[in-house]
Amino acid sequence: MLALFPLIILYAGTVALFALTRENTSDIATYWGYFVPVVGLISLVTAWGNAYARGDSRLFYLIKQIIIWGAFIWVLTILQKMGIDSAIGGQKAAVTLIMMTALVALLVGLYLDTKMVFYGAFLGFCGYLLADPGHSAILVKLGEPFKVVDPANKPLTMVIALAIVAFLVAAFLMLSTRGSVAAKRSS
Template identity: 45%
Template sequence: MFKSKDAVSTETAKKTKSTDQGSLMMALLPSVILYVAAVVLIALTRDDAAGTIPYWETFVPVVAFISLLSGFGQAYVRDQSYLFYTLKQVLHWGIVIGLLWLLHTNGVRAALDDQKYLLVLLYLLGLATLLAGLHMDWKFIFFGAFLAFCTYILAAPENVAILAPIGETFGIANAQDKPMAMMIGTAVAAFLASTLVLIGMRGAILSKRVSTARA
């Protein structure tokens, strides 16, 4: 039996819907939120490190939530169970948040001054984000590297010396005198790199969905 035009149109519409991923701008929104929030917090930290500690502590579960949501596409491409993926994310970030809780309850936080505790918090967040990127969502590798780089710059005034060779490489004069501008530039570069990964992942998802729809 031949299919009617209406049946063909309905089937085509269903296949089109099954491969639809939404707009790229909406897919980029979580990354935009992460990078903008991180740059704002870093700028505030340079002026008042102690005052930003509560904001950074609040930022940790925000990063965890976005990490959980943004990695489902990669889990789909890998044929990984969504339940297993969710458990991995919950365990990963649960350990990070639990460690911060232990720092407070076991007296470690009280033994550290605000500057040292903030550096521990930022390095821990950067490392956790890097590991989440390696194991669950490659986009987060760049965000984690960005956080680690900025934390190193914030750790001590003499660390800005690392900006000089970077500035020479990219033709930026007196880069060591422009730490905030260099950190913003690093954020832009990391965001663009993560965007390329996202575009590649969307292509892989679309290819897999098309193959599934044809099967």
Template identity: 50%
Template sequence: MSNSAKQSSFLLALLPLVILYAGAAVLVVLSRDGLGGMVQYWEFFVPVVAVISLMSGWGQAYVNGNSRLMYLIKQVIIWGLLIAILWMFQTLGITSALGDQKYALVLLALLVLTAIAVGLSLDFKLFFFGLFLAAGAYLLAVPADTTILTKVGEIFRIADPQNKPQTIVVTMALVGFVLSAFFLISVRGAIMAKRIRAK
């Protein structure tokens, strides 16, 4: 395989991570002005995360020697349960009883837990995404508490971080993306090594 083909393949492998982090960062930033008004966008984002999660962990399943069929079944069950819970919230009237603001926080909490669970059990890249989402959800749930803004601002030397939440969100997204990309690179290396040994 030529170098340009390898680079194209790597960039294509990075695309799902770009979609995840960019989409989540944009939603977190826009939700700071009114989380309740962004509920439908978060609901649309859940299946996007599910599909990306489903597609992006094949390499790790191969490296670990896990059955791809079992990987697929586990992913479908986990994400299917989340989508079924959200659907039940809608059909049973729980969404309207909670109100948009509280429902959005519940949705985010469920998405965070699902992403972290998938990350720990099937595709570690999603663990970093789940952590980023957790930080974003905290910023949305407790906008007056600037602790996380201050800590991230100190680490990355961002002056006056309390007044720059968008900068902090983008910075956290970039850190999560870099960690996920690093893990992706290590998985791709392990795949190549395993294929070479198999020959």
């Protein structure tokens, strides 16, 4: 259960920040900015076993993760110093930050950690709902399997449902990796 705690933080934090962003909370981009290093750290920690299970060097894995997330945080710092938040507004800055983080999570997922693909897709979906709340017709199709009545008008409920599904897939991938590591150690 302790191994799943970082994933719980990842998805619960995203849902909470999504809810705050929908309410137009002031300085919400700052909170998302604080959350990005948390996402990077969770990506680093939860995929540590993947490198061992694949037989890759953990040192190179660590270097790759630090380069990817470090470069991304560096770019965000530069944009912050340039005053992008105040130039485009808090809500738009938050959506931009969400979409950029989703892209980085997808890339990390493709190259280093498969479960981050699901988180990146989930985060991108959250960004899409925040960027264009009027076009939430996709929620109708997604609400059918969950038996949600009028899902187009309940984006937070749908985000929570999708967070649970993405969490379960990521947890399965994490536990299967742990099984691979245990099998490799025993042989």
